[in-house]
Amino acid sequence: GENVEQHPSTLSVQEGDSAVIKCTYSDSASNYFPWYKQELGKRPQLIIDIRSNVGEKKDQRIAVTLNKTAKHFSLHITETQPEDSAVYFCAAGPGGYQKVTFGIGTKLQVIP
Amino acid sequence: NAGVTQTPKFRVLKTGQSMTLLCAQDMNHEYMYWYRQDPGMGLRLIHYSVGEGTTAKGEVPDGYNVSRLKKQNFLLGLESAAPSQTSVYFCASSPTGGIHPQHFGDGTRLSIL
Numbered sequence: 542g543e544n545v546e547q548h549p550s551t552l553s554v555q556e557g558d559s560a561v562i563k564c565t566y567s568d569s570a571s572n573y574f575p576w577y578k579q580e581l582g583k584r585p586q587l588i589i590d591i592r593s594n595v596g597e598k599k600d601q602r603i604a605v606t607l608n609k610t611a612k613h614f615s616l617h618i619t620e621t622q623p624e625d626s627a628v629y630f631c632a633a634g635p636g637g638y639q640k641v642t643f644g645i646g647t648k649l650q651v652i653p
Numbered sequence: 654n655a656g657v658t659q660t661p662k663f664r665v666l667k668t669g670q671s672m673t674l675l676c677a678q679d680m681n682h683e684y685m686y687w688y689r690q691d692p693g694m695g696l697r698l699i700h701y702s703v704g705e706g707t708t709a710k711g712e713v714p715d716g717y718n719v720s721r722l723k724k725q726n727f728l729l730g731l732e733s734a735a736p737s738q739t740s741v742y743f744c745a746s747s748p749t750g751g752i753h754p755q756h757f758g759d760g761t762r763l764s765i766l
Contacts, residue, residue, distance in 0.1 A: 542712075550693075573752045584743065584757040585696070592752060630695060636752035640686065640711065645695040 543568040545633050547644025554621050555652050562647045564631035565613045573636035574607060574614045579628045579646075588629075589616070592636070621651045655679055657758035659744050665764045666734045674729040674761050676744030682756070683749040685727040686711075687719060689740040690760075696743065702727055734765045 544567040554560050564574075575590035591598045591605045591614065598605050602621075607614040614633075618625055628648050634641030657678045666672055676685065686701040688711075698711030702721040716738060718730045727746075731738060741762050745755035 547695075575754050577757075584759050586757070587754040590754055640698055640701055641755070642698075642712075643688075643696040645693060 543571060543633055543642040545631060545642045545644045547631050547647060549647060550645065551648045551650070553650045553652060556621060556623060558621055560616075560618045560621055560625070560649055560651075562616045562629055562631070562649070563613060564615070564633070564644050565611075566633040566642075567612065568633070568635075569609075569612070570635050571633040573634055573641065574605070575632050575641065576605060576616050577630045577632070577643075579630065581627075585630060618649075621649075623651050623653050625649060626651045657744055657746055657756050659742075659758035659761050661761060662759065663762045665766065666731075667766055668734060668736060670734050670765075671730070671732050672734065672763075673731075674742055674744075674763075676727045676729070676746075676758060677725055678727075678744075678746040678756075679725065680746060680748070680756065681724070682746035683724070684747045684755075685721065686745045686747075686755060687717070687727065687729045688743045688745065689713065689738075690743060691740050699729065699742075736765050739763060739765045 547564045572593040577585035578588045579585040604617040628646045631644045632641040687699040688696040700719040705724040744758040747753045747755045
């Protein structure tokens with residue numbers, strides 16, 4: 542089955558700096574790579590996703606890049622703000638009804 | 654449109670007791686999932702369902718059973734609770750017709766003493 546590794550497990554940045562979270566996956570059949578943000582005590586919420594036919598996707602201060610050859614994808618957050626503090630999860634899977642496998646999460650702390 | 658609703662939100666059980674967690678979605682989604690979330694281990698899939706009347710095992714199915722008698726509901730059962738099942742449980746759903754993200758419920762915090 543799919544194996545997703547995520548790092549770092551914790552990340553502290555100063556407000557206004559950029560944050561990068563990296564994930565690798567093992568199954569070449571994976572075509573769908575969502576990222577979720579989970580605030581303390583809340584549900585995971587999708588913030589951005591990318592499909593294998595796209596190398597990069599941006600949404601305001603958030604971007605995701607995908608390298609299918611190397612089997613890794615990354616989340617980039619620019620101009621970080623205190624409200625970006627949360628746990629971020631990457632995931633990978635074939636898409637459709639088939640399950641995605643989640644990484645262990647990265648706890649991001651943005652220091653004002 | 655409530656999305657994905659989980660009940661109860663909190664529960665404390667004694668070892669050996671049984672209980673059922675209910676997940677209900679009002680988005681007419683075909684696929685539903687049960688995860689458990691433990692510190693340092695991310696979200697791990699327990700069981701999932703690709704449609705009414707169907708269920709399948711995920712990564713960590715032992716000690717749990719599920720049922721999907723109605724499309725909108727997905728039940729997770731613990732027949733004989735163990736302390737190792739102390740966790741936060743999340744239900745999620747997603748639609749058919751292509752690749753779509755999963756929508757999560759608010760979670761059930763379960764403690765087993």
